[in-house]
Amino acid sequence: MEQRHLGRTGLRVSRIGLGTLTWGRDVDEHDAADMLKAFWEAGGTLVDTADVYGDGEAEYLLGQLMEGLVPRRDLVISTKAGSVPDPDRRFNGSRGHLLAALDASLARLGTDHVDVWHVHAYDPDTPLEETLQALDLAVSSGRARYAGVSNFCGWQIAKAATWQLAAPGSRTRLASTQLEYSLLQRGVEREVLPAALDLGIGLLPSSPLGRGVLTAKYRHSTPPDSRGASEHLAPFVAPYLDDTATRIVDAVQTAADGLAVTPLQVALAWVRDRPGVAAPIVGARNAKQLTAALSVEALSLPDEICRALDDVSAPVHRYPDHDWSTL
Secondary structure (H helix, E strand, C coil): CCEEECCCCCCEEECCEEECCCECCCECHHHHHHHHHHHHHCCCCEEECCCCHHHHHHHHHHHHHHHHCCCHHHCEEEEEECECCCCCCCECCCHHHHHHHHHHHHHHHCCCCEEEEEECCCCCCCCHHHHHHHHHHHHHCCCEEEEEEECCCHHHHHHHHHHHHCCCCCCCCEEEEEEECECCECHHHCCHHHHHHHHCCEEEEECCCHHHHHHCCCCCCCCCCCHHHCCCCHHHHHHHCCHHHHHHHHHHHHHHHHHCCCHHHHHHHHHHCCCCECCCEECCCCHHHHHHHHHHHHCCCCHHHHHHHHHHHCCCCCCCCCCHHHC
16 A cells, blocks of 8 residues: 655655544454454554544554554554543543543553554643643653644644744644545635645545445435444434435446446545545444455546546635635
């Protein structure tokens, strides 16, 4: 699998990442082992997790598999901290919480460092400089090699970068940002992607297949074994089952038919090759699903197909994102 630099850093990652959101909950240790082995054998390196995935079970399971299945040195491990199971405070970006969460993640993973450590979301109740100091401490202590953020909007990323650039060489710059990005969700193109491109921050798209909808599995019905039929994941899928999504999925299916490939491959290739993208993070239920996604490696979409998909999925971005004089 082709490797790319993560933003403006020397770290290289596979251009498809393996997500572990459902590990330890919907994905058991046997399916997780099969997926990790298939990913590694395909040349994949970037594995993304978080301390809250499966209440810590995803990290623990990944750590167990790294002991005997896949060498730790062959993987780029990314994890996240900051989400908390508190309805009154969903995110905790305090220095104390983040560093304690990192230590707990390292214990579950069975490693002395993670390659990329992300703040899971912006915490409005903690000064941003305190949150960013936690990244500095994690990197300077060797517990994390690189740092990033997740679910930050454009001004939040810019504010973080401004603080870091105010003391060049002594503050850890952001290597990456992780947000949802697909043909069904192009909101990052409004402010986040321009900021990331300007600042040299690599984008790691989550849900690159539109929460599974872009595979076209929901075109005519809801498969009983799908996320859309799952009690706890159906609300996650539901927002992308509207008329707008149907129009986009139909276009993806048409492109796939013309290229003799699958809708999954078309949708994944589109987001993988967008400007600023380092590696989409793909989640799968089993090794068969993952292998289908990894088969996109050989596919590059023709320019005319990309333009057609751009047009049918184009978000409405006007003032002030475009030159006001053209409006």
